[in-house]
Amino acid sequence: MDWQEKLNQEGLRLTHPRRVIISLLEQANIPLSPQTIHQCSLDAKEEISLVSVYRTLDLLAELGLVRRVHGHNDCQGYVLASPGHYHHLVCQHCGAAVEFSGVEDLSTLLASIELETGFKINEHLLQFSGVCPECQRRTENHDQE
Numbered sequence: 001m002d003w004q005e006k007l008n009q010e011g012l013r014l015t016h017p018r019r020v021i022i023s024l025l026e027q028a029n030i031p032l033s034p035q036t037i038h039q040c041s042l043d044a045k046e047e048i049s050l051v052s053v054y055r056t057l058d059l060l061a062e063l064g065l066v067r068r069v070h071g072h073n074d075c076q077g078y079v080l081a082s083p084g085h086y087h088h089l090v091c092q093h094c095g096a097a098v099e100f101s102g103v104e105d106l107s108t109l110l111a112s113i114e115l116e117t118g119f120k121i122n123e124h125l126l127q128f129s130g131v132c133p134e135c136q137r138r139t140e141n142h143d144q145e
């Protein structure tokens with residue numbers, strides 16, 4: 001993750017909120033909501049106001065450094081994003097979010113949607129939910145008991 005380089009490229013400084021938010025997201029392997037990020041910043045004595053959290057997440061999302069996903073319990077959260085076309089899988093049990101590369105060929109689907117709606121489609125968000133390997137193992141072990 002060369003987010004520091006990306007910020008430099010954009011002529012943006014690594015301000016306190018940007019540094020704290022990126023490092024919180026780096027440590028978490030689950031999507032974090034703005035409220036959670038705000039709370040974590042308080043816990044870490046690195047307070048960032050909720051407004052500032054929202055503003056910073058918007059900026060980082062615009063730069064493609066974070067991505068919004070539907071997390072655990074349909075709660076929206078943010079994860080760090082790799083550069084390029086990626087999507088996320090989210091575990092329905094533990095909320096873990098995993099990236100996978102967007103190599104899907106949606107051209108047939110997109111063409112039929114454009115035909116049906118008259119839209120010119122420019123981008124898409126795609127996310128799958130399921131059960132991560134860890135949680136699958138846990139359930140299997142549980143069954144054997």
Ligand SMILES: [Zn+2]
Binds near residue numbers: 091094095132
């Ligand atoms: Zn899981």
Ligand SMILES: [Zn+2]
Binds near residue numbers: 126
């Ligand atoms: Zn895609």
